[in-house]
Amino acid sequence: xxxxxxxxxxxxxxxxxxxxxxxxxxxxxxxxxxxxxxxxxxxxxxxxxxxxxxxxxxxxxxxxxxxxxxxxxxxxxxxxxxxxxxxxxxxxxxxxxxxxxxxxxxxxxxxxxxxxxxxxxxxxxxxxxxxxxxxxxxxxxxxxxxxxxxxxxxxxxxxxxxxxxxxxxxxxxxxxxxxxxxxxxxxxxxxxxxxxxxxxxxxxxxxxxxxxxxxxxxxxxxxxxxxxxxxxxxxxxxxxxxxxxxxxxxxxxxxxxxxxxxxxxxxxxxxxxxxxxxxxxxxxxxxx
Amino acid sequence: xxxxxxxxxxxxxxxxxxxxxxxxxxxxxxxxxxxxxxxxxxxxxxxxxxxxxxxxxxxxxxxxxxxxxxxxxxxxxxxxxxxxxxxxxxxxxxxxxxxxxxxxxxxxxxxxxxxxxxxxxxxxxxxxxxxxxxxxxxxxxxxxxxxxxxxxxxxxxxxxxxxxxxxxxxxxxxxxxxxxxxxxxxxxxxxxxxxxxxxxxxxxxxxxxxxxxxxxxxxxxxxxxxxxxxxxxxxxxxxxxxxxxxxxxxxxxxxxxxxxxxxxxxxxxxxxxxxxxxxxxxxxxxxxxxxxxxxxxxxxxxxxxxxxxxxxxxxxxxxxxxxxxxxxxxxxxxxxxxxxxxxxxxxxxxxxxxxxxxxxxxxxxxxxxxxxxxxxxxxxxxxxxxxxxxxxxxxxxxxxxxxxxxxxxxxxxxxxxxxxxxxxxxxxxxxxxxxxx
Numbered sequence: 001x002x003x004x005x006x007x008x009x010x011x012x013x014x015x016x017x018x019x020x021x022x023x024x025x026x027x028x029x030x031x032x033x034x035x036x037x038x039x040x041x042x043x044x045x046x047x048x049x050x051x052x053x054x055x056x057x058x059x060x061x062x063x064x065x066x067x068x069x070x071x072x073x074x075x076x077x078x079x080x081x082x083x084x085x086x087x088x089x090x091x092x093x094x095x096x097x098x099x100x101x102x103x104x105x106x107x108x109x110x111x112x113x114x115x116x117x118x119x120x121x122x123x124x125x126x127x128x129x130x131x132x133x134x135x136x137x138x139x140x141x142x143x144x145x146x147x148x149x150x151x152x153x154x155x156x157x158x159x160x161x162x163x164x165x166x167x168x169x170x171x172x173x174x175x176x177x178x179x180x181x182x183x184x185x186x187x188x189x190x191x192x193x194x195x196x197x198x199x200x201x202x203x204x205x206x207x208x209x210x211x212x213x214x215x216x217x218x219x220x221x222x223x224x225x226x227x228x229x230x231x232x233x234x235x236x237x238x239x240x241x242x243x244x245x246x247x248x249x250x251x252x253x254x255x256x257x258x259x260x261x262x263x264x265x266x267x268x269x270x271x272x273x274x275x276x277x278x279x280x281x282x283x284x285x286x287x288x
Numbered sequence: 289x290x291x292x293x294x295x296x297x298x299x300x301x302x303x304x305x306x307x308x309x310x311x312x313x314x315x316x317x318x319x320x321x322x323x324x325x326x327x328x329x330x331x332x333x334x335x336x337x338x339x340x341x342x343x344x345x346x347x348x349x350x351x352x353x354x355x356x357x358x359x360x361x362x363x364x365x366x367x368x369x370x371x372x373x374x375x376x377x378x379x380x381x382x383x384x385x386x387x388x389x390x391x392x393x394x395x396x397x398x399x400x401x402x403x404x405x406x407x408x409x410x411x412x413x414x415x416x417x418x419x420x421x422x423x424x425x426x427x428x429x430x431x432x433x434x435x436x437x438x439x440x441x442x443x444x445x446x447x448x449x450x451x452x453x454x455x456x457x458x459x460x461x462x463x464x465x466x467x468x469x470x471x472x473x474x475x476x477x478x479x480x481x482x483x484x485x486x487x488x489x490x491x492x493x494x495x496x497x498x499x500x501x502x503x504x505x506x507x508x509x510x511x512x513x514x515x516x517x518x519x520x521x522x523x524x525x526x527x528x529x530x531x532x533x534x535x536x537x538x539x540x541x542x543x544x545x546x547x548x549x550x551x552x553x554x555x556x557x558x559x560x561x562x563x564x565x566x567x568x569x570x571x572x573x574x575x576x577x578x579x580x581x582x583x584x585x586x587x588x589x590x591x592x593x594x595x596x597x598x599x600x601x602x603x604x605x606x607x608x609x610x611x612x613x614x615x616x617x618x619x620x621x622x623x624x625x626x627x628x629x630x631x632x633x634x635x636x637x638x639x640x641x642x643x644x645x646x647x648x649x650x651x652x653x654x655x656x657x658x659x660x661x662x663x664x665x666x667x668x669x670x671x672x673x674x675x676x677x678x679x680x681x682x683x684x685x686x687x688x689x690x691x692x693x694x695x696x697x698x699x700x701x702x703x704x705x706x707x708x709x710x711x712x713x714x715x716x717x718x719x720x721x722x723x724x725x
Contacts, residue, residue, distance in 0.1 A: 041681075043365060064689075131467075131527055131529070146528055148529030148699065150529070151531040235688075238531075239701065253358070253684055253685040254684075
């Protein structure tokens with residue numbers, strides 16, 4: 001049992017780490033807030049003083065804002081649906097005894113270890129290029145016209161690339177959950193004559209609900225800030241400009257730090273709304 | 289002196305010596321940010337010779353064009369101090385020079401011969417008559433075409449073609465069954481990619497970015513004509529997915545023999561006639577097209593080396609710049625790799641050298657460079673300097689967004705009219721916010 005002295009010592013020893021982590025988060029956050037209220041144009045003489053809520057009004061009233069929010073949410077939802085559905089299927093498949101199981105599992109989780117920029121470049125140049133890409137050659141082989149994936153179907157392409165990267169994560173978490181399922185329960189259901197689909201919906205899926213919740217929460221947090229894949233493949237063109245990409249454009253391409261910072265504050269607010277929503281709706285599972 | 293004291297003194301002395309040696313060693317390393325173009329990569333191969341001659345070590349940060357621009361701009365505006373030399377262009381140099389962010393190159397050695405730099409290049413890399421960046425290579429744009437395909441189509445390329453002829457020739461050369469596209473042009477979003485091309489092209493159609501009161505001009509007939517002509521021609525004769533193609537993508541297609549014509553940087557001439565090209569023996573060159581309005585659609589650009597103000601290695605950086613942009617460097621490359629591979633477009637003396645003038649694209653490159661005037665690039669008067677850009681700080685941001693709308697129109701996701709309407713709104717909104725109106 002901890003004494004008063006040991007608790008104080010623990011607090012004292014943890015203090016540097018806590019201060020460091022707080023500083024790590026608070027300094028950029030406070031700077032973002034500070035700049036969002038200032039006219040800060042590095043190419044036009046730098047910081048030009050207070051501007052009140054002008055940056056906030058300009059950012060949200062710009063014609064690019066709502067399409068960017070919409071694009072962000074479409075990508076998040078699209079990737080979540082694909083990774084969770086395919087993740088469950090793959091996890092169930094990988095749970096079956098098979099020859100070379102270890103190698104298959106490593107291959108399935110391999111994409112997770114590839115850097116987002118590298119995977120985006122590989123998809124762009126080796127698979128989706130409409131002239132030299134693998135898909136173009138396959139389409140031509142079957143007598144079809146090659147598709148210009150990154151211009152004609154830019155959003156589905158980006159959702160596909162990002163899903164490919166995140167599927168291993170979902171599979172891994174769900175596979176661990178499936179492996180913790182009591183096999184006797186499934187056998188009993190089978191002996192009672194429950195068909196396969198009913199076994200899945202009434203036993204496996206409820207058992208996976210906590211794992212699915214974790215996948216949804218973690219992926220959502222990362223996907224809201226998706227950037228590298230868009231930067232490499234479409235450069236924000238063809239309706240793929242997300243909120244984080246718009247902020248990048250405002251700060252770095254337009255060199256308007258104040259406006260971009262206001263966008264950053266909006267992004268933080270949006271991320272928190274989504275996180276609170278998720279915690280309230282699906283996060284309940286974690287308490288059960 | 290006791291043994292203990294002697295030992296302490298010796299230790300202190302050796303520490304001082306070691307630290308000064310470390311400081312010396314440290315001061316002899318310069319960090320250079322550059323673009324991943326062929327000529328720059330070649331220069332990196334010769335860096336060891338510079339280090340041997342001067343004892344100055346060089347560290348390279350090589351980046352793709354769009355990324356380089358963002359990295360160096362961020363570094364210079366935040367005074368990050370990551371680089372001792374930056375590779376920048378004609379857009380950045382006058383703006384940064386005016387802000388005193390660059391070291392003036394007004395004390396280069398006599399042997400370097402500043403007066404030998406082509407006036408068009410020196411002018412574009414100066415502010416108020418002071419040179420702020422030394423051109424590594426200079427370029428305009430021109431038509432590169434397949435002589436064999438032109439012949440097969442029964443056509444002959446004039447030295448100074450019109451857009452009408454280019455569209456006809458493109459259609460005549462297109463052979464979809466054999467994967468040959470009549471023409472390959474940039475459509476990729478980005479102010480320095482598709483944005484640069486369409487702006488240079490629009491000049492020949494009588495269009496401009498701004499009127500004399502800085503009002504956006506995308507609601508004019510000239511812009512509608514430019515974009516409609518480009519899209520119609522590329523839909524009929526361009527490669528699949530041209531809306532995502534930039535310089536490197538088109539270079540690859542041309543070298544694979546999949547383009548009848550390619551209008552792009554003159555610096556590409558040495559690549560399409562080099563070892564990596566499958567069509568090297570049958571490439572011809574012509575001036576970029578016009579429309580009979582008095583302006584051609586070629587641009588003017590230089591990739592140049594500049595020193596950010598505040599660097600601790602100013603002297604060493606100047607030494608490197610003098611080495612890399614000198615006549616001697618040109619001769620070094622010529623001796624090792626042939627005259628066709630020297631960095632072009634920067635020095636007058638190169639175009640007086642008979643060895644270089646024997647290179648098939650040398651004269652056309654010079655003619656193209658000389659026919660572009662950044663101070664008078666549009667048919668109607670414009671308030672800005674620059675051929676394929678307007679030299680104002682806001683341009684890069686605006687033009688990137690505008691070119692994204694254009695690329696979406698090329699891909700058929702919106703009409704040309706919609707793209708131009710959005711471009712007009714984006715530009716006016718940004719100019720108003722920047723205080724021009």
